[in-house]
Amino acid sequence: MATLTIKDLHVSIETDQGSKPILRGVNLTINQGEIHAVMGPNGSGKSTLAYTIAGHPRYTVDSGSIELDGDDVLEMSVDERAKAGLFLAMQYPVEIPGVTVSNFLRTAKTALDGEAPPVRTWIKDLRGSMEALRMDQTFAERNVNEGFSGGEKKRHEIVQLELLKPKFAVLDETDSGLDVDALKIVSEGVNRAKESNNLGVLLITHYTRILRYITPDFVHVFVDGQIAEQGGPELAERLENEGYDRYAAATA
Amino acid sequence: MSATNTAPTVPGAAAHPHGPGSPVPVQTRSQRFRSTDPSAFPAVTGREVDWKLTPVDRVRDLIDGELDGSPIATTVSEAAGVNAEWVGPEDARIGAAGTPEDRASANAWARTEKALVVTLTAEERVEVTIDRTGPDHAPRASHTVIVAKPNARGIVVIDNRGSARLSENVEIVVEDGANLTVVSLQEWDDESVHLSAQFARVDKSATLKHVVVSLGGSIVRVNPSAALAGEGATGNLYGLYFSDAGQHLEQQVFVHHIAPHTVSDVLYKGALNGAGARTVWIGDVLIGRDATGTDSYEANRNLVLSDGTRADSIPNLEIETGDIAGAGHASATGRFDDEQLFYLRSRGISESESRRLVVLGFLLEIVQKIGQESLEQRLIAAVERELEAVESI
Numbered sequence: 001m002a003t004l005t006i007k008d009l010h011v012s013i014e015t016d017q018g019s020k021p022i023l024r025g026v027n028l029t030i031n032q033g034e035i036h037a038v039m040g041p042n043g044s045g046k047s048t049l050a051y052t053i054a055g056h057p058r059y060t061v062d063s064g065s066i067e068l069d070g071d072d073v074l075e076m077s078v079d080e081r082a083k084a085g086l087f088l089a090m091q092y093p094v095e096i097p098g099v100t101v102s103n104f105l106r107t108a109k110t111a112l113d114g115e116a117p118p119v120r121t122w123i124k125d126l127r128g129s130m131e132a133l134r135m136d137q138t139f140a141e142r143n144v145n146e147g148f149s150g151g152e153k154k155r156h157e158i159v160q161l162e163l164l165k166p167k168f169a170v171l172d173e174t175d176s177g178l179d180v181d182a183l184k185i186v187s188e189g190v191n192r193a194k195e196s197n198n199l200g201v202l203l204i205t206h207y208t209r210i211l212r213y214i215t216p217d218f219v220h221v222f223v224d225g226q227i228a229e230q231g232g233p234e235l236a237e238r239l240e241n242e243g244y245d246r247y248a249a250a251t252a
Numbered sequence: 253m254s255a256t257n258t259a260p261t262v263p264g265a266a267a268h269p270h271g272p273g274s275p276v277p278v279q280t281r282s283q284r285f286r287s288t289d290p291s292a293f294p295a296v297t298g299r300e301v302d303w304k305l306t307p308v309d310r311v312r313d314l315i316d317g318e319l320d321g322s323p324i325a326t327t328v329s330e331a332a333g334v335n336a337e338w339v340g341p342e343d344a345r346i347g348a349a350g351t352p353e354d355r356a357s358a359n360a361w362a363r364t365e366k367a368l369v370v371t372l373t374a375e376e377r378v379e380v381t382i383d384r385t386g387p388d389h390a391p392r393a394s395h396t397v398i399v400a401k402p403n404a405r406g407i408v409v410i411d412n413r414g415s416a417r418l419s420e421n422v423e424i425v426v427e428d429g430a431n432l433t434v435v436s437l438q439e440w441d442d443e444s445v446h447l448s449a450q451f452a453r454v455d456k457s458a459t460l461k462h463v464v465v466s467l468g469g470s471i472v473r474v475n476p477s478a479a480l481a482g483e484g485a486t487g488n489l490y491g492l493y494f495s496d497a498g499q500h501l502e503q504q505v506f507v508h509h510i511a512p513h514t515v516s517d518v519l520y521k522g523a524l525n526g527a528g529a530r531t532v533w534i535g536d537v538l539i540g541r542d543a544t545g546t547d548s549y550e551a552n553r554n555l556v557l558s559d560g561t562r563a564d565s566i567p568n569l570e571i572e573t574g575d576i577a578g579a580g581h582a583s584a585t586g587r588f589d590d591e592q593l594f595y596l597r598s599r600g601i602s603e604s605e606s607r608r609l610v611v612l613g614f615l616l617e618i619v620q621k622i623g624q625e626s627l628e629q630r631l632i633a634a635v636e637r638e639l640e641a642v643e644s645i
Contacts, residue, residue: 054598057590082600094595098613098620107609108599143613164599 002069002085002167004030004053004200009064011045011052022048024225025064028202032167035194035201037211037236040222041244046204047091049222050172053202054088055081068168083112085167089157089174096144101156102126104144105163112164129162132192134185150177158189161199168200169193175210187213208240223247281538281570282508286351290316290362293355302354305532305564306473307500314419314447315356319393321363324418327383333374333404338366345369345397349423350451350477357449357475360393360419367395370408372432378406379624386416389443394420400430400458407433407624413468416444424452426460428482433461435622436476439634440469448474456482456511463622464491464520466501467634473532477506480514480543487516491533492618492631494638495561497526504534507550509543518550521618523611525642527560534566535581544575554585555614557642608639 011023022045030036040046052059053066055078066073068084076084096104105126110116117125130137133155145153154174161169171190175183191214193199203214211219211233219235220227221244228247229235284302287293296315298308308315328336339345346367352358372378382396398408410422426432440446446469454460466472478487493501507516522531533552554563567581588610596606612635619631 054594056594077603078594078597079600079602079606082598088598090595090598094589094591096592096595096610096613098616099609104596104599104609107605108596108601111602111605112600160599 001198002032002200004168005065005067007065007067009049009052009066010062011048011059012062013048013059019060021062022059022225023052026225026227028220028227030168030200030202032200033194033198034218035203035214035216036218036220037203037205037216038220038222039205039208039236039239041248042206044222045225046222047172050088050170050202050204053081053086053170054078079111082166087161087164087166087169089154089161089169089171091173091176093145093153093157095146097146099144100141101144102140105160108160108164125163129159132162133159133189135159151179151182154178154186155182155189158186161193162189165193165197166199167197168202170202170204172204173206175205175207183210184213190214208236211236221247281506281536281568282540284353286353288347288352288358288361290355290358293358296355302504305534306502307471310471311356311445311447313391314417314445315359317391319359319363319391319419321365321393323366323368324392324394324416325385325387326368328368328370329379329381329383331378331380333372333376333378334380334406335371335373337369339369340366343367343369345399345425346395346423348397348399349425349453350421350449350479352421352449354449356419356447357421360447360449361395361421363393364395364421367397369397369399371399371401372404372406372408372430373401375403375405380406380408382408382410384410384412385414386412386418386440386444387414389415389417391417391419394418396420397423397425398432398434399425400427400432402427403429405431407435409435409437409624409627411437412446413439415441416446418445419447420449422448422450424450424460424462426452426454426458428456429458430455431459433463433623435463435465435627436474438466438469438472438474440472442468442470444469445471446473450474450476452476452478452487454478454480454482454485454487457484458482459486459488461488461621461623462490463618464493464503465618465631466491466493466503467638469499469501471500473502473504475504475506477508478516479508479510480516481510483511483513485511485514487514488621489516489518490618490621491520491522492615493520493522493531494615494635495522495524495529495531496638496641498528500530500532502532504532504536505550506536507538507548509537509539509546509548512543513545514543515546516548516550519618520552521554521615522563523555523557523615523638524561524563525557527558529558529561531562532564534568536568537570537579537581539571539573539576539579541572544573545577546579547577549578549580551582553583553614555611556585556587557611611639612636
C-alpha cells in the first residue's frame with residue numbers, strides 16, 4: 001500500500017509585485033484507498049496544493065517535502081510523477097488541437113506502462129470507460145477537449161483516471177460547473193476507480209455537494225495556505241451549515 | 253502571350269472617403285494595378301507593399317529576366333471525366349480567372365509558350381495529380397488552368413518536387429455548383445526558388461477549397477487569390493508551412509467577396525525552426541459593395557520552435573457594405589503553449605513526445621481539412637520528418 005506524505009510544504013508564485021507565498025506549511029498524509037476532502041474558501045491555496053503535487057512550473061516550493069513511499073516527488077519531472085502513480089484531474093482541462101482523444105490516451109497509456117497496450121483489450125477498455133462516463137464514442141476521434149462543454153471536459157478527465165489507473169488522484173474542483181446528473185456520473189467513476197485500483201483520492205472542493213456521492217474518510221479545512229481543522233465526514237456537514245466564516249474570523 | 257491592362261476602377265469617393273486632397277495611392281485591394289505585360293509594371297525596388305517582405309535580390313531573374321517558357325515536365329494522372337491538354341497562349345481559357353498583379357507573375361505570363369489546361373466534368377468526385385518534378389535550376393515560366401465545369405466535383409493536387417527556379421501562374425475556375433479542392437504542394441529541394449500567383453474565380457453556389465502546403469525550397473512564395481464572383485460562392489483557403497533554417501516561405505492571400513451571400517474561411521498555420529527561418533503571411537479580405545450577407549474569417553497562426561526566426565503576419569480586412577453576416581480576422585505568433593505541455597506531461601507523456609504531439613497537432617489541423625486520405629498520410633509523414641530535425645523537440 002502506497003502512501004503520499006506532504007510535510008511542512010511552503011509554496012509561492014511569482015507575481016509582478018514579487019514572490020507571493022500561497023502555502024504556509026501544509027502537512028497531509030494520504031494512504032492508498034483513502035479519500036481525503038480538502039475544503040476551503042476561494043483563494044485559500046487549494047488549487048496551488050493540487051498543481052504543486054503535479055509539478056506545474058508556475059509554483060515554487062520554498063521548503064517542505066512531498067514523498068511517495070519515501071521517494072522525493074519534488075525531484076521528479078511532471079511526467080515522472082505521473083509514472084510514479086500521481087494523477088491530477090484539472091479544473092480547466094486544456095484543448096489540444098489536432099490531437100485526437102484516442103491518440104492522446106493511447107500515447108499516455110503507452111508512456112505509463114512502457115509498452116503499447118494490446119489493441120483488442122485497449123479498444124474494449126476505452127469504449128467501456130467512455131460508456132460508463134456517458135461519453136459518446138465519437139469523442140474518441142475528436143481533438144482533445146476541443147469544443148467539449150465544461151461537463152464533457154470533466155467526464156473526459158475521469159475517463160483518463162479510470163484508464164490510466166494511478167495510485168493517487170488529485171481532483172481539483174472536479175465538481176465545479178457540473179449539473180447534478182453529471183456530478184453523479186463523475187462521482188461514480190471516482191468510486192469505481194477507488195474500488196478497482198485501491199485509489200487514494202485528494203478531493204479538492206469548495207462545496208459539500210460532491211461529498212454526498214463520494215464519501216470522504218477525512219475532511220481537511222484549508223484556510224490561508226494551511227490546514228485549519230481536520231476531522232471525519234461530520235466536519236463537512238458542519239461546514240455545510242456554518243460555512244467558512246468562523247475560520248476567517250479566527251485568522252483575522 | 254498577348255498583353256492586356258486593366259485600368260483600376262475608382263470607387264465613389266463617398267463610399268471610401270479619404271482626407272481631402274490627400275494623394276492616396278492604391279487603398280482598396282481590388283484597385284491594385286494588373287497587367288499581363290511585365291513592362292507595364294514599374295521596376296521592382298523591393299519597397300512595394302507586395303515585395304517588401306520578399307528577398308527580391310534573390311529572385312531578380314524571375315522578376316525581370318528571360319524565362320524558358322516551354323512546358324516543364326508534368327504528368328497528369330488519368331481519370332474518367334478529366335481532360336488534360338497543352339494549349340497555346342491564345343486559348344480563350346487563359347485569363348479566365350485572373351490577371352497578374354506583380355511583375356514576376358506578368359513575366360511568367362508573357363513568356364509561357366504552352367499552358368496546361370485540366371478540365372473536370374464529372375459529377376462523381378475525381379482525384380487528379382499534376383506531378384511536376386522540377387528539371388533543373390534554369391529560370392522557367394509556366395501556366396496552368398484548372399477548370400471545374402458546372403456541378404463537377406474533385407480534387408486536384410499540384411505536386412511539386414525536385415529542383416526548380418520557377419515563376420508561374422495558376423488559374424482556377426470553379427463554375428456554377430461545382431465543388432473543387434486544389435492543393436498546391438511544395439516539397440522542392442533545398443535550392444529551389446518558386447514564385448506562384450494563383451487566381452481563382454468561384455461562380456454561383458460553387459465551392460473552392462484551396463490548400464497551400466510549403467515544406468521544401470529555398471524561397472517559396474505562393475500568392476493565392478479567390479474572387480467569389482457568383483451568389484452563394486464559398487472560398488476556403490488554407491495553408492500549412494514549415495520553415496527551416498534559412499528558408500523563406502511566403503504567402504499573400506486575397507479573398508474578394510464580390511457577390512452576395514458568399515462565404516470565406518482563411519486559415520494558415522506555420523512552424524519556424526532554425527536560424528534565419530522566415531515566413532510571411534499577408535491576408536487581405538475585401539468585401540465589396542454588392543457583397544451583402546457575406547460571412548468571412550481569416551486567421552494566421554505561427555508556432556516558433558527556436559531562436560533566430562522571423563514570422564511576419566499581416567491580416568487586412570476591408571468592408572464596403574454594412575450588410576454582412578460576419579467578418580473577422582486573427583493573427584498569433586508564439587512559442588509553445590506551456591499549459592498544453594503540462595497537460596500532456598501530467599499524463600506521463602515525456603516532454604519531447606509532448607512537444608512533438610503539440611506541434612504535429614497544431615499543423616495537422618490544416619492537413620485534416622484536405623479530405624484525401626493518402627495525401628494526408630503523406631503530409632503527416634512529411635511534417636514528422638521536419639520535426640525530427642528540431643533539436644529542442
